[in-house]
Structures are given as structure tokens and as C-alpha cells.
Amino acid sequence: NAGVTQTPKFQVLKTGQSMTLQCAQDMNHNSMYWYRQDPGMGLRLIYYSASEGTTDKGEVPNGYNVSRLNKREFSLRLESAAPSQTSVYFCASSTQLAGGREQYFGPGTRLTVT
Amino acid sequence: QQQVKQSPQSLIVQKGGISIINCAYENTAFDYFPWYQQFPGKGPALLIAIRPDVSEKKEGRFTISFNKSAKQFSLHIMDSQPGDSATYFCAASAFYSGNTPLVFGKGTRLSVIA
Numbered sequence: 001n002a003g004v005t006q007t008p009k010f011q012v013l014k015t016g017q018s019m020t021l022q023c024a025q026d027m028n029h030n031s032m033y034w035y036r037q038d039p040g041m042g043l044r045l046i047y048y049s050a051s052e053g054t055t056d057k058g059e060v061p062n063g064y065n066v067s068r069l070n071k072r073e074f075s076l077r078l079e080s081a082a083p084s085q086t087s088v089y090f091c092a093s094s095t096q097l098a099g100g101r102e103q104y105f106g107p108g109t110r111l112t113v114t
Numbered sequence: 115q116q117q118v119k120q121s122p123q124s125l126i127v128q129k130g131g132i133s134i135i136n137c138a139y140e141n142t143a144f145d146y147f148p149w150y151q152q153f154p155g156k157g158p159a160l161l162i163a164i165r166p167d168v169s170e171k172k173e174g175r176f177t178i179s180f181n182k183s184a185k186q187f188s189l190h191i192m193d194s195q196p197g198d199s200a201t202y203f204c205a206a207s208a209f210y211s212g213n214t215p216l217v218f219g220k221g222t223r224l225s226v227i228a
Binding site: 004031033040041042043044045048058090092097098099100102103104105106107108 | 120123146148150155156157158159160163165203207208209214215216218219220221
């Protein structure tokens with residue numbers, strides 16, 4: 001089992017460029033999440049998907065869109081990147097949203113926007 | 115509004131000492147409190163979790179203490195080792211809620227020095 005995989009590992013964008021971060025899990029989990037991690041700010045939830053076919057905004061959704069492509073895959077899109085979106089992005093998954101289920105995190109994508 | 119407040123932001127402990135990280139919450143609906151551990155360059159991983167039907171949970175050198183009346187919980191690392199150097203996140207959620215993902219604290223960077 002690979003667990004949660006993320007691509008790419010590193011990316012540099014110019015302001016205004018777009019890109020999609022890919023995430024896949026092979027644990028048959030229902031729920032998936034996208035977080036960003038910035039120094040001193042902890043993990044902030046961008047979007048989540050409680051189950052296939054549903055997506056919801058988290059704490060910091062502005063400037064991002066998501067697609068739950070199927071049960072395995074959950075992508076995060078930046079339509080017009082801004083320097084404020086420079087961050088480390090983590091995808092995570094869990095069996096379900098509720099019930100205190102453990103979240104399994106991917107290795108992260110380090111994004112720099114110049 | 116920050117739902118889970120974590121302190122300190124950083125902590126330096128001598129090898130063999132006790133590391134203590136504190137968290138406080140406001141939402142009385144929260145009844146599941148996990149701690150995640152993150153090593154540099156990796157995604158966070160579940161370390162230990164507690165529900166408020168007990169006041170303490172111990173796993174090896176790691177102990178969660180929970181004070182329901184004060185709405186506080188803490189992580190104690192006994193006999194701290196250099197290998198414990200990592201960032202620790204507390205989190206909270208409502209265990210049976212169908213639509214509430216985990217809320218994370220801002221993290222504590224622990225350095226254990228020899």
C-alpha cells in the first residue's frame with residue numbers, strides 16, 4: 001500500500017499561472033482533505049470531501065478549487081497563483097469524516113509562487 | 115476564530131526531561147482530541163488520541179491529560195529523546211458529528227537536545 005500519494009513534490013510558479021495538485025489514496029477511504037501549512041499558522045483546511053461526489057469549503061478556500069474525481073483521487077487547483085499561496089500543501093484521507101477517524105497524510109507538495 | 119489554542123509555539127528540552135504541550139478549546143461539542151506528530155519533510159501522523167470519558171491516556175512515553183471542566187488537554191513526553199524532535203499538533207472534533215472535520219492547533223516545534 002502506497003497510502004496517500006501527492007504529485008508534484010515541488011513546484012515553482014509565476015504569479016498568475018495555474019496548476020493542479022494531484023492526490024490519490026489506495027486505502028478505500030471515503031473522506032479526503034487538502035491543507036496548507038505555513039510557519040506559525042499550523043495546518044489550515046482548504047477544502048474537504050466527506051464522500052465521493054461531495055466537496056465543502058474549509059477555513060481558507062479562497063483562490064482554490066477542488067475536484068473529487070473518484071473515490072481515490074482529490075485534486076486541488078490554483079487558477080491564478082499568487083505569492084500568498086506559497087506554502088506546503090498536504091492531502092489527507094480518512095475512512096469517514098466523523099467518529100474520530102485517523103487522518104493519513106501524504107508527503108506534501110512544496111509550492112513557491114514568485 | 116481559533117477553535118483550538120496551542121502553546122508554546124516552540125519548546126527546547128534536555129534529553130531525559132519532560133516535554134509538556136498544552137491545548138485549550140472553546141467548543142463544548144468537541145469530544146475527540148488527537149495529537150499528531152510531524153517530522154521535517156514529512157506529513158503529520160497520528161500519535162495518540164483521547165476521548166473525555168477518561169482523564170488520562172498513556173502510550174509508552176506519551177501521555178494525554180484531559181481536563182473537561184477547564185476545556186484543556188495536554189501532551190506529556192516523558193524521558194524526552196532527540197528522536198522526539200518534531201512538530202506536534204493538537205486537534206479536536208465532535209466525535210459523532212457527520213460534517214465536522216478535525217480542527218488543528220497551530221503546532222509546537224519541539225527540540226530535544228543532548
